[in-house]
Amino acid sequence: MTPGGAERTVNVLAIAGSDPSGGAGIQADLKSIAAGGGYGMAAITALTAQNTQGVRGVHVPPAAFVTAQLDAVSDDVRIDAVKIGMLADASVVEAVGEWLRRVRPPHVVLDPVMIATSGDALLDPAAADALLRLIPLADLITPNVPELAAIAGDPAATSWEAALEQALRVARRHGVRVLAKSGHLEGSLAPDALVLPDGSVAEFAGQRIETSNTHGTGCSLSSGIATRAARFAGDWVRAAAEAKAWLSESLRAAEVLEVGSGHGPVNHLAGLWARGGLETRPSPEEIREEWWSGIAEVRRQTDELGFIRRLVDGTLARRDFLDYVAQDVIYLRAYARVLARAAELAPTTEEQAFWAKASQGAIIGEILLHRDRLGAEAADAAASGAVPASPATEGYVNHLLAAGTRGYEEGIAAVLPCYWVYSDLGMRLARGELGVSARASDHPYAEWIAAYDNAEFAADTETAIGYVTRAASRADPATRDRMRRAFEAAAVWEREFFGQTAAG
Structure with a gap:
């Protein structure tokens, strides 16, 4: 070619x-x-x-x-x-x-x-x-x-x-x-x-x-x-x-x-040499493997968090869960803005439609679900800013917003862990890989676990992975490196976000 x-x-x-x-x-x-x-x-x-x-x-x-x-x-x-x-x-x-x-x-x-x-x-x-x-x-x-x-x-x-x-x-x-x-x-x-x-x-x-x-x-x-x-x-x-x-x-x-x-x-x-570069261009499949294995230790640490362990066995205090949900409302407002920015910058109509739908889903779907979990008054308080952002939420939000200002490629790399890590965690929770009690029908958080282990979310995760890894494959080496670092930093913030409650 x-x-x-x-x-x-x-x-x-x-x-x-x-x-x-x-x-x-x-x-x-x-x-x-x-x-x-x-x-x-x-x-x-x-x-x-x-x-x-x-x-x-x-x-x-x-x-x-x-x-x-x-x-x-x-x-x-x-x-x-x-x-x-x-x-x-x-x-x-x-x-x-x-x-x-x-x-x-x-x-x-x-x-x-x-x-x-x-x-x-x-x-x-x-x-x-x-x-x-x-x-x-x-x-x-x-x-x-x-x-x-x-x-x-x-x-x-x-x-x-x-x-x-x-x-x-x-x-x-x-x-x-x-x-x-x-x-x-x-x-x-x-x-x-x-x-x-x-x-x-x-x-x-x-x-x-x-x-x-x-x-x-x-x-x-x-x-x-x-x-x-x-x-x-x-x-x-x-x-x-x-x-x-x-x-x-x-x-x-x-x-x-x-x-x-x-x-x-x-x-x-x-x-x-000057315009084409001398670096080998990795395939999307190679990038997928490299990035996912690159956060293996962060994912292992996430699995071992007190919040996750207590979520698995059903002993997580309701107050700790609701505190997490309230912070998630704050996070989702910024997350939706970054997704909307990605839709604005997307190079194809397909990508534009995907990120725009994801932004709308974060606002309408996720926050409305959180209203049911928190109650309307508490959810509105979190959404309006009456509930202060935790250091982990503030750090994660700032990372996403900063990445979104640095271009399409870095922005979508930063939002990817919210798809990928969540989907992987939800799937393994539902399958009982982190503990069989998570599969019980009377599990107190069965609804939350099920929300992240469904075919539609899995398909959206695969689509997001595909868009990000293909963009990274096409990018010049410097941009690809910035994307990887944005992805890895977001994975760390995912871990910190899960670990921010009193459950640890």
Whole structure:
């Protein structure tokens, strides 16, 4: 899946030579494809021994083996775009051309690697002629200034206007889009332009970036455009514009890599590292397990509270229970406000509806039930503030209200223990796991225990857990950590809330 998550993954095949130092060729292509949101594949046309200072040797596999690589991929994998780079000799060029005619991939970018930055020819005359015959099979070619001149049959351009004129002639002669690039020209400006056979030109302005880390820029740009052309359904103008912007960012960030002592590589993944982060994203299921086990000791301590033990065996004094209920009325008023705030901030209508219903339930359902338990006068006194909040209630309420002001994610993490711990405790009480007497039909607090062990509350608890853990999974590491700490603090306040009465 691409970074936004809504697009189909695009599969991009790079056909090029290798660079063991990682800055150019197949290695650069694969990084560029990944940075552009694609799945990269590679067919290697040449093995080189090179580094940032230069090429020391080249080994060219037989053309039949290049074809075998290409067929192995296309026989099995959908190919959405192809980028072609270094093709070392005429037989390899012909093999790639034959495969293109057979397979007809939808978006083809040819980076005609013919002439080095130094001006040295990289192909013999036979291979150069074969490469010219390959051009009509491409949708776009991305030559540098010397390569554009060689294809046009002219001396190298010395001005941007001359480069554009050559690009237009090449586009018309071969029926192909040409990306004219100004990297080899002088001046502070560094524009590129997409030139079409019909004479239309889309120019992309740019400032020259002063850096010696230019190794593999042509490889990187061409594979970046191929990836985006597939993602953008053949919108070549948008693909070229966005790939140029990405390459500029990668060039500006290249110095931090400190690779080699010659012309270093661009920082292909700089934007991804800066905006995407390097932390592994846990699944909601993993977060659920981690958070629940993380409060295991707090839950054990809650089970051992005098209030809970006496509630289980039915010996809890009625006064202590009613004191707890009165504090719960105070708590629920604030709890309902935090739930309403969560509904206001919720990113989906489903979540909004859930938290809004929960807020209403806390006000109408819970407080009305407490009126029955306390009596109308005592319940209204607690709700109106006539009954003072205990330190535990005040601390819990303040925690919830503060978390709710810090955003949706932290707010829902803070309210989760009121669902999860209560549901777990109520279920275990009703099942007799904390003591069989809690299951007796004549238990003095059977109604309270039953209220928290029912299918609707269990379902709401699962929904709340799902919303919180999915939000935590999507969040950046810092937000996820704040959510976890808000959840753990709320679990502690749950324990303190249960333990606040004289029963302890």
